[in-house]
Amino acid sequence: MADVWFGMTHLEAGETPQADDDDFVLLAIYRADGSRVMRVGAPLAELPSMIRMLRGASDGAPRGRPRCRECGSDYGVPDLDGTRPEEPCAST
Numbered sequence: 001m002a003d004v005w006f007g008m009t010h011l012e013a014g015e016t017p018q019a020d021d022d023d024f025v026l027l028a029i030y031r032a033d034g035s036r037v038m039r040v041g042a043p044l045a046e047l048p049s050m051i052r053m054l055r056g057a058s059d060g061a062p063r064g065r066p067r068c069r070e071c072g073s074d075y076g077v078p079d080l081d082g083t084r085p086e087e088p089c090a091s092t
Helices: 044-056
Strands: 003-010 024-031 036-043
Touching: 024 044, 036 044
Parallel strands: none
Antiparallel strands: 003 024, 024 036
8 A cells, every 4th residue: 555644734814815714724645756646625623524524535444543664653643543433523
């Protein structure tokens, strides 16, 4: 399986047209070669919904925290797959 990376960009209100009135967040998925697979954006308050949407779209995909192939480090990434669906925020 190829490695992919997630990127998150937080835009403060007024910084760009997308963040005109409110803080805005962009989530992107990149391949190991740096090419972008997809990017989605929404107001910052909708970040938990965006994460739940991405998790729902990945139903059936392998689960677990990403780890370094060399040393096994989990990069300090939280275990999002270990959260319970009834929790109000999927990002914690």
